[in-house]
Amino acid sequence: MTVTTTAWPGTARIRQSYASLAEQYTAMTASYSRFPGLQQELEAFLVTLPDGPVLDLGCGAGRDAHLTSATGRTAVLADVTIELLTATATRLATPHAVCGDAIALPFRQACFAGIIASGVLLHLPKPYTAAALTGIHRTLRPGGRALISMKHGGRDGWRTTEEFPAPRWFSYYEPEEFADACRAVGLRVVHLDKSTRKDWFTATTERPPSGGGG
Numbered sequence: 001m002t003v004t005t006t007a008w009p010g011t012a013r014i015r016q017s018y019a020s021l022a023e024q025y026t027a028m029t030a031s032y033s034r035f036p037g038l039q040q041e042l043e044a045f046l047v048t049l050p051d052g053p054v055l056d057l058g059c060g061a062g063r064d065a066h067l068t069s070a071t072g073r074t075a076v077l078a079d080v081t082i083e084l085l086t087a088t089a090t091r092l093a094t095p096h097a098v099c100g101d102a103i104a105l106p107f108r109q110a111c112f113a114g115i116i117a118s119g120v121l122l123h124l125p126k127p128y129t130a131a132a133l134t135g136i137h138r139t140l141r142p143g144g145r146a147l148i149s150m151k152h153g154g155r156d157g158w159r160t161t162e163e164f165p166a167p168r169w170f171s172y173y174e175p176e177e178f179a180d181a182c183r184a185v186g187l188r189v190v191h192l193d194k195s196t197r198k199d200w201f202t203a204t205t206e207r208p209p210s211g212g213g214g
């Protein structure tokens with residue numbers, strides 16, 4: 001397995017794409033209306049977490065951080081696109097916002113009870129996934145959990161869509177392949193669920209209380 005820990009140059013292009021479409025992207029994704037079942041999945045995830053703050057990694061318009069705050073927890077926003085992050089932090093009126101790359105998470109170890117990574121790790125080519133998952137493992141408290149949503153069934157590469165006409169990289173995993181990548185960095189895979197939302201699946205993972213894998 002190749003583990004790459006330096007920044008991927010393509011992230012600059014992705015950041016530019018999200019910055020250029022920040023307003024439209026916010027209008028499309030700031031609420032759950034286009035994501036049937038997602039709110040319930042997140043609520044079910046949040047109740048399983050130990051006490052403590054939750055990171056919304058690749059927060060975009062902050063839909064999941066907003067839901068997290070509504071449950072009484074501190075939600076921390078992180079995103080590599082400063083323009084989107086700033087607008088989201090202003091709209092949610094939160095000081096807890098950090099600009100950073102998923103492959104080099106700028107947080108101390110064991111500081112989060114939970115991490116939500118909705119549709120962000122798929123923007124990294126596969127050799128970079130291990131670095132991002134290692135960062136998730138490192139920043140979760142023992143017993144803390146991460147809910148990671150990814151896509152399956154496509155061919156990796158740059159794409160544009162009618163709704164998002166700026167280039168983004170997509171990596172596609174089969175769910176078991178992604179589960180193996182999680183286990184390889186010491187995360188226990190609690191659930192692997194194919195979503196009812198098209199080609200999405202979610203991996204619920206845990207940093208084992210003992211520090212072991214599984």
Ligand SMILES: C[S@@+](CC[C@H](N)C(=O)[O-])C[C@H]1O[C@@H](n2cnc3c(N)ncnc32)[C@H](O)[C@@H]1O
Pocket residue numbers: 011014015018029057058059060061062063078079080081084100101102103117118119120123124
């Ligand atoms: C598909 S959007 C998902 C946004 C939000 N999580 C949601 O579900 O609506 C991907 C987000 O990840 C951010 N992103 C992309 N690559 C990233 C990276 N390497 N590190 C941190 N954030 C990244 C983008 O700026 C964008 O806000």
